[in-house]
Amino acid sequence: MATLNSIAQSLENKSILITGSTGFLAKIFVEKILRVQPQVKRLYLLVRASDAKSAKRRIDTQVISKELFRVLRTKHGDEFDSFISEKICPIAGDMAVEDLGIQETHLKQEIMEEVDIIANVAATTSFDERYDVALNINAMGADRVMAFAQRCHKLQMFLHVSTAYVCGCKSGLVLEKPIRMGETANGQNNLDIEAELRLAEKELKELRARGVEKTEETAAMKELGFKRARSFGWPNSYAFTKAMGEMLIGESRKDLPLVIIRPTIIESTLVDPFPGWIEGFRTAGSVIMSYGKGKLKCFPSNVDFPIDVIPADMVVNAMVVSMVAHSWQPQAFIYHVGSSKQNPTTTSLLADCAHRYFSNNPVKGKDGRAISVDKLFLYTSLDDFKKYMNFYYNVPLQVLRLANFALFNVWGRLHRDLTRKYNFAMYLAELYDPYVFFDGRFDDSSAEGLRMAMKASGMKEAELFNFDPKCINWEEYCMKVYYPGLVKYAMVQK
Template sequence: MATLNSIAQSLKNKSILITGCTGFLAKIFVEKILRVQPQVTRLYLLVRASDAKSAKHRLDKQVISKELFRVLKDMHGDGFDSFLSEKIRAIAGDMAMEDLGIQEFHLKEEIMKEVDIIANVAATTTFDERYDIALDINALGADRVMAFAHRCHKLQMFLHVSTAYVCGSKSGAMLEKPIRMGETPNGQNNLDIEAELRLVKKELKELQARGVEKTEETAAMKELGLKRARSFGWPNSYAFTKAMGEMLIGESKRDMPLVIIRPTIIEATLADPFPGWIEGFRTAGSIIMSYGKGRLKCFPGNVNLPLDVIPADMVVNAMVVSMVAHSRQSASFIYHVGTSKQNPVRTSIIADCAYRYFSRSPLKGKDGKAISVRKPFLYTSMDDFKKYMNFYYNMPLQGLRLANLALFNIYGRLYADLTRKYNFIMYLAELYEPYVFFDGSFDDSNAEGLRMAMKAGGVEEAGLFDFDPKCINWEEYCMKVYYPGLVRYVMMQK
């Protein structure tokens, strides 16, 4: 491990290629680097677009215009736009194509000549994504970025963001170790990625031959992804294809310096650039906001098991520190970035804080009136939760269906609305079951060693790059940071 003296100084005069820059985590990563090291040479930001103009427009709209960048804007004032024009460049490309879809020859040559670090943050994080799309982005896409990296003349580091849940549906302590090609959580160890690709092509060909509608094709490909993932021991197509991505880059890295960051459930920023920034519904946020809206009156989750939530800024800090620490080292390093070992949070705390927060600061319904919430009940097994939902919601719903049929559809709109809400809650429960009932913890010995190296090296900006979960006060985070962030930045309510 390189001596850690000044992390920000190590980024000076560096050029970095970043994929997935329109995503939640990558935005924070981009903002962080520009703020802590304004003398970075350039950030090449790969954007899925047809040309340079479209790429810049998408970057401006989906990244730079976000409130996340307000601190950076305040730092530079009237010079903000000129600073960005000098430091960042939107690159039109596509990870589904060779050479990342970069068509302009001279630009491609420039990147290969100048880039020092590649950070692959691109992913489709939808748990039930179409299998063909998840494979193409999370698995093959990662391999294409590695192939591009081998053509970069002076590359010092390849940083890849994965997920801690590549471990699959297992219990116990999950170690920071590589996944071997073909290795599976259920111990079969017979995963053949090429065979999976052939299966996808075969299924698509058969669907197209039948002339099915696009919606039916999408549903079939989503079902295939979940079926294949669970057959090998992964909870969903996201974790499954991210695991395949790790396998592929592990096989093709050769002597490339490689860091793999495996975060757990990423939620709102703890402190940096300011507390509470979040974008879209993350894993836990969907359940919490459904409760705040009055749709969910109980929480599925075992009170004795930790829910491994990690603030997004801590993940970004770990990304920056690890890529600096292992620059030019021709080996692989894996880091879990989570809280279940050092500072676990129980589902009961999440639920209790949700009740107290939304009781004091209720959300508003479409009619402008405050939505009241009751203290949620925790169901410690999915079977118990399903029994509750069936007795209190599904059975009355079926009664309403029969009444509606008998009374010539006078309750048709009400029945459709309640059915939609019921199906949504059950969909969330099924989707997030592997996470809220995850009976394991993520060992972070490597990450702890990196934190100790920071302290031993006397890093000047240790606080600026802190990713020690022991500093999180969960009650304060939920009540003053996380839930207010969800309301402000996701629900757009003040």
């Protein structure tokens, strides 16, 4: 491992190409670098856009204008816009095509000659994404970025953000080890990525040949993703295709320095640039806010298993430190960034904090009235949860449907509203089942080694780039940071 003297200083005069820059994690990564090292040379931000003007508009509206940048904006004052113009170069492109879809020849050449680091943060993170889309972005997109990296003249680091759940539905201690080409999560080791691509293409052609509606096409491609993922031991198309992405870049990297960051369940920032910032509902956040809005009264979860949550700023800190530590080293390094080994929390703690928080700080409904919440009941198996939901919700819904039909749709709106809530609860339960019943802990020995190296070097920046989960007080995080952040930044009041 390289000697860690100064993380921020190591970023001085560096040019970094960042994919997925309009995404939640990449925004925090961009803001962090600009704030800790204003002398960074250039950040090339690849965005899906038709031309340079559209790319700039997306970066301005979806990145720079966000509340996340208020600390940086205050720091630079009237010079903020000129600072951003100097340091950020929006790039119109598309990971779905060769050369990342960069059409401007001079700009493509400039990047290949100037870029020191490539950070591939782009991904579709939906657990139920269409299989063709997930394959194209999470698997083949990563491979295309690596192919582009091979043509960069002075590249010293390829940083790839994956997910800890590429391990599949394993139990026990999950090690920080690479995934070999063709390796499956259920031990069959018979995965052929080219065959998966052909299968997705064949299915899509057949659907379109039949002239199905777009919604039916999407549903069929989502179902294909779930089916293929589970046949190889992964819980969904997201984890499955991220695993394929790791296989592809591991196979094609040659001797290029590579760091793979595998975060667990990423939620709101703990400290940096300020506590609680989040964008949209993440994995746990959608369940928490559904409960706070009165839409969810029970949920399946094993209360004894750890739920591996990690604040987003800690993930970004691990990204920055690892890419600096391993620049120019022609090996591949893998880091789990999570909490389940060092400082685990549980769904029971999250649920208890949610009850206390939303009891004291109730969400207001559409009528302006405070929504009252009872304590979230946790079922210890998905089957028990389904039985409860069927008896107390589905059966009464069917009775209401029949009564509504007999009385000329007098309760039509009520039936639709209750049906929507029932379907949403069942959807969340099925979607998150592999995570709330995940009986494993993620080994972070490599990450711990990196933290120890920072301490051993006596770095003054250790706190600035902290990614040690042992410092998290989960009750305080939930009550004072995470849940208030969800309400303030992620929830759209209607």
